[in-house]
Amino acid sequence: MEEKNVLLAPVDGKCVSLNEVPDEMFAEKIMGDGVAFRYEGDAIYAPCSGIVRVVANTKHAIGIQNEEGLEVLIHVGVDTVNLAGKGFETLVVQGQKIKQGQQILRIDRAFMDQQHINLITAMVLTNYKDFQYDILSLDQNVVHNQTEIIEFSKNKIKKVEEKKMKYKKLCEDIIQYVGGRENIINVTHCITRLRFKLKNEDKADTKALNQLDGVMKIIQTGGQYQVVIGTHVDDVYDELVEIGQLNKEVPLDIDEGDTEQKSILSRFLVLMSGIFQPILSILMASGMIKALLKLVVLAGWLNETSGTYTILNSLGDALFYFFPVAIGWSAAKKFGIKEIYGITLGACLTYPAIVSLSSAEPLYTLFAGTIFEASVFTEFLGIPVILPGAGYASSVIPIILIVFVAAKIFKFLNKKLPAMIRSFFVPFLTLIITLPLALIVIGPIAMFIQDLLGELVQLIVGLNAGIAGLFLGTFWSVLVMFGLHMPIIMMFNVNISTYGYDIINPLIFSGALATMGAVLGVIIRTKSVQEKNIAVPALFSTFFGVNEPSLYGVLIPRKKIMFSCFLSAGIGSMIAGFCGAKLYAFGASGPLGLPCFINPNGIDIGFIGLCIGAVVSFALALIAALIIGDKKDANAIQLGKE
Template identity: 45%
Template sequence: MASKYDELTKIIIQNVGGKSNVDSLTHCVTRLRFQLKDSSKANTEVLKNTDGVVTAVESGGQYQVVIGTHVPDVYKVVSKSLGLTEQVGQENEKEPRKKMSLFNRFIDMISGVFTPILSILIAGGVLKGVLALLVAIGILSSTDGTYIILQATGDAIFYFFPIFLGLTAARKFKSNEFVGVAIGASMLYPTLIAAAGGEAISTLFAGTVLESKVFLTFLGIPVILLNYSSTVIPVLISVFLASKIEKFLKKIAPEVVKMFFVPLFTLVITIPLTLIVIGPISTWASNLVGATTLALNDISPILYGMFLGGLWQVFVMFGLHWGLIPIVINNTMTLGYDTIFAATFTASFTQSAVVLAIYFKTKDKKLKSLSLPAFFSGLVGVSEPAIYGITLPRKRPFIISCIATGVAGAVSMMLGIKFFVLGGLGVFGFPSFIDPETSSMQGVIRLAFVTIGAMVISFILAYLLFKDEKIQNTNEMANRSVPEPETSKNQEELASPLKGEVIPLSQVEDEAFSTESLGKGMAIIPTEGKLYAPADAEVISFYHTGHAVGLAFDSGIELLIHVGQNTVKLKNGAFSPKVSQGDRVTKGQLLLEFDIDKIKEAGYSTVTPIIVTNTANFADVKGTAQTSVDYTDILLTVQKA
């Protein structure tokens, strides 16, 4: 498909000496950074006079073609033309990562994997809920063709979850996306699912809690099959394992066979390991959960209800709930009732209550837009959009929901609430608590009060304790008297995002800034390693090293803040971003912390250009006459056209 940057790409490649002269290519927030075999082959003057190129310079051992803030789009086309597509993002792996606890790394991974599919996840949940409602009120029947087709539409993402997650996990772990898809698909392969429903050929650990039936073998090794539909953790572990195997194979594979050798052996190694190792571990963990639950019920029904309710959402996330499903089925068949689903029933409702509180509390427009559909989805029993898209990445809301469900589970057991028949989810699950022998509604009424109580507790706790992430990152700056931006018809004033000495752009060493090719502004030599938002804005770019951030203000002004010169090369953890690209930030919010001493020790200048990148949209941009500024001082005045 043609791109508007195709012609520009041809000119750039030709004038850096052609494809054969390019060793590698990366980009920062404004420029393409080439590592050339012979920089003398580059036609700098031609590039400087090319439409779409701001300037071209050789600096720090790199040949830099300055494009502007839309450089990521140009980079994609140029790298594809150079055949470097697979290298995109690899440089990020070499960058210092902020140290996180194992749990925080797990949450970061879950968030990164689920964010790309969150919208379709919510759409599927809402559709399933609407269909359940239409069946409940008699407009549709579960045997109608209309219902079957729409149910397939809404349920597909949940049934084939491992395939979707295989794709996004591969992106997160920077490995071959189609290998990730193949791993997810193999876990749902119909023949394997059919084999799991057939006759067992042997039994492992018979008579113990780990007793497992074997339905097939791989090279003589017994394989314990598990239904991986709708599961999350097994495929994530498998794709993570595949990413490591893939990187190793790339190092040892001969170039002539690398194209098929690497994916072939990655799959041949990973998929059997998934079925032989991950499957049994999941099965045994599920069995242990089931045994523990039964033992707790014998000791204390209240502890049993608290344990099940509090951890149910965690069990589902890891696929451990499968060890409880056979117990539910067996009890309903033999005893006529069960209590497991009674203890866990409120889980989706507490999730709904939490995201509703977030909807009312948050100022983040994107989070608001996700919260309301997730709320309705949870009411009909589909809690995945709430968990993976909202509560789990923020940890505290997820914990609140678990606590409330645990309390509700304990109360349900105290009230003797029982579950009689497998039925609907969410609000459509209440009929499952009607005693079929006496037609008593007592259980439904009690459960309704418990559910409402759990939702009220969840809502209140979430509303009181939830804070937007951007608010949590603010510090003393939020309490300082930051001047309101001037909002007259003719101009707008922006406070300084940094504290330090002010110099004109003409004194900046980098030609792209000093010539005002990228826009007008000022530069600051910072005396404090903190960068704040000068006004409410959206973070439209935040380069992965943390050295440069782009802000778009409500007034239409777009600001680029580039901390230091050539600091994109820093590998020593000098930058600690406090927000992410796409975030909505408020005036006075801390965006970035940076270590001035580390930047200087690495031999780089700390001079920080602050420029209005869309200067052409305004009559003029003027800088302060002050020689030094604090966070409360006006740095730039933008004259409107």
């Protein structure tokens, strides 16, 4: 063979056959040909120089393409996708140039041993059919960056034009054999698979598809018709969309298993799960810190004016206040741009000078006397900028939309601008276009929806507090998810200062109890230590009034439990509303704030109704969770296997 190249060992250990990997995707060489390694170390090294093409969100798999075009996938362990990144530390990012022998991944061995994880690691050539190669060191002890494992030559590498023609023929055949363009509802892709939603799967010729050169395997499950291609699936997908004149779906960045995206809501929940997954552990920690601080203050062990409290409170509160920064980082990863874009845009939303503008005197008012009335605090090139009264701190949805827009702008510019000027002008133009759009368009739209919801809540409460309780109690967590709850919270203050009490806050009190019931049900039903490690701190945080860990870590990945929890909260709130429950003072959040609902003249039917509603909500949510079980949705993040 000519022009030899080699892949070196990525670990210190023993090189074994792929047949020893207890996963048919590797053992049957569906993902490609190669070898596996058994080892005791905690580091993975690059077997070749090249560009990192794939870094799984769950950190268990990294794909590298060397300068000759060879695609090498390093997949660590069996079922490690289910660890959601725990026990792994990736040392490279997608698009990064790396050198042979460079450390790319670190493993927490103690954690893996505790979880009884089989860490046998596969190294496969996903486009091996384009190369001549020999496996050199099978069943031998190897040393990282020294032992030659696979020798290959590039005399069979296709030219770009030839590869494009190959993909064109492959895509034409795929479209034909899935039943034609008219049988395709939509198609997206993950790290290795095309995922079709077909009108009629019976029209698909699975046998013919399995025989196509370029198709590794067909998987039919969860309402999806999955065509396994390999790590070059994004190239095939682009060609498929162009040839079939299909609408592009937002690609998934990890294999999500057997998913069935039935609705916009399902897609939204999957997106939210994916964005919150990387920050879930620190979200839990922050929630626990805030909860513990409330406990020690209530016990009289610490004063809120002390320096100790201030320092610890900043640790617990920082993530929640700077949510746009953290969410921006994670959303950037999800939407396929560098994380620094999301971090920068999120930081702009919480930048002190921007925040302080909303507390200053407005310059003038737009649309005075209408439902669109809004105060203008500043201008950008003469265009009015409308800011929320509380700023964008702790908001979620605005930054997700902003980063989504930034990703679209970035990819457009990266495609259209000449290569020699991209490194400067793509970041410059992406940021300078996105932020004004965010403050002038995206933010004001969210504010208008907020104000509209506030008016709607006041209207419903004025008609009947019980019906308002059912409505507001059921949808309160949804409003929180979208960051649309702030105007309603402001009503609490106005009502207490005006009337001496508020009748809206009692209509959301049962939400915390319903959430606690649902999370407790998951804790009882689950056998997974990992899930208990998420749910137990979340339950503790909710008790002390910090609901985000339960919402994002436990409920969103379990849609049925989430909906039953919301409805349970609505029923309890309806009882409180019909009984005339009122809030007379502000105090602790969650169940600890119960004394704030006691009438200064003594316990009345309103307080009793509030307590009954809370107990009913807790019981209904708990029973529903026990019946439904702890299993995550089929379309939840991390269920798939490579």
